[in-house]
Amino acid sequence: MSDSPARRRITPASLPIENLRRRPFRTTALTVVVTILSVAFFGGSMLTLNLKEGLASMERRLGADLMVVPQATSSKAEALLTNGNPSTFYFTRDVAGQVSKADGIAEATSQTYIASLAAACCDEKLQIIGFNPSTDFVIEPWVASQYDKTLQRGEMIVGASVNVSVDGTVELYGRTWPVVAQLANTGTSLDNSAFISNDTVPQMVEASARVSHRAMPKEYADTAVSSVLIKVKEGYDAQTVAENIKRLNPEFASLGFVYPGGVTASTKTSLDTLTGYLAVFITALWIMGLIVLLAVFGSSVNERKKEFASLRIMGATRGMLVGIIIRESAMIGLFGGVIGVLASSLFIFPFSGYIGNRLQLPYLQVGLPAILAMMAITIVLATLVGMAASVLCVVRLGRPEAYLTLREGE
């Protein structure tokens, strides 16, 4: 006998690892099943949590009770609030002044929307939002936490997804724009937006004309307004104020009226539908997975009768046998759970922006504690489902007359 370093002795505690190691095909197949369940659960849960976080963020950022927009642009305006594509639209005449005179308006401010071409700073087109710092009540309260001065002409505040150069500028339409602040992630299209004061809009339009397609005709550049955002007075509701606006001028009946509260409600409905389907899908998948695991573990009882009878004869207690089976299945659950969480993390976290875009819904990554908690829940559930699958096996092997089992088939 050589005096080589000792290997760890095989004991009833280490037997499950040996069994899994020596049956690579069975172990891999079972682990893959649990991995699929974990991917579905963790992926689905993170998707749901992120959508809910996005919706909550959207609700926090809306600020206005009513948006008045040009004819036939309501859907574009709604898209701005959720997670839609950037767009350019504007009134072709001055309606902002007239609209703000309607009864029931507490505050009114205007914004201008320009969709840039693909810019160096960004993965996709940038939404440029011009606002009036002196009347604004929507953006300023949000910006205040990051930037407490008044935005000067030519300056810019950008959303979380915009890449700002190390020198604190963004290149857009062939020129650099100083960025004075970058906002926190909202999970909406606002993350891919640049906020400028209304004074800067003509500069932006001119810059666009020099390098590419002019963002809007020159005659509108100085006065262009895309939407009038309204906060209604106490005691008024947004629909009543909209009716009041229509009564100011018969032509106003054709204007677009967007109710951000309604947008939130419809987004919530879409989100509830999506999460409902997801829950049904994940539940069905888990039931099928559990059936597969039960079948595989159950059939392995026959395959392993001799093995367990042999252990009984050597002096293994029923508890030891149960421990071997439970540890084997728990380890498969644990491996599958960990691999599933890692695999779905590789997709969910790097492609968060893409997922949000594809869903066209507000999508905001939840914080690290929530992610870690969901990872732990997934791994624990996967381990438990693995253990549950071996219950039949445990019951059938608990029969007292083990040696008779051993003699079967001889």
Next chain:
Amino acid sequence: MLLDVNDLTREFIRRGKTFAAVDHVSLTLDSGQLLAIVGRSGNGKSTLLNMICGLLRPTSGTVTIDGVRVDVLNDRELSRLRNRTIGFVTQGQTLLANLTVIDNVMLPATFFPADPASHTILDPRPASTSDDPIRVRAMALLESLGVADLAESYPRELSGGEMRRVSIARALINEPKLVIADEPTGDLDAQSTEIVMRLLRRVADDGAAVLMVTHDADALPYADRVYTMDAGRLAERDTANHGV
């Protein structure tokens, strides 16, 4: 007296009729004795061994091993008895396919590590292979059975005879007081039969009691006493006539 079987009966029901596979069997076995039971298949020999080991509950009668009544023990006590006091050589191939030969032989020694009666309460990871008394003993047993060179092989790489010899080594790893062997030479050639029977004889001579069920006439000359079992009933044979 190490083994005392008293009026042991086990009944089964076949096609609605009760029959006794073991019918009022009594026998005793002292340390140092090798007792053989012969008889045709289906006459209750294996059922008797199962009841002695506590793997099968008797319909009536008692089994006492080393002063302990088997039928009153709980699962843990019974398992410990099987592990520490009894070494069982099974009829079929019962080595664990996922373990090497040496690990198969060593495994029973790890079942009750905190047992004060155990001779294996040792560091679970000794500094070197040669420091591990369980491994040393397992290798010595494999050596004495002529299969030491197969220590790192897996059971599927072994012939039937080699597997049987490894099973015997496994049954002896905990130095049992009672060795029960169900057809220990069943599928062995003459040379292997001699190796196995010499070893069982030596085990008996060293102080253990050996109870063996066999069909093999070549195994009987090693026995101190021979019993025949017919239709569940046990009868002692003339010791001068050891042919089957």
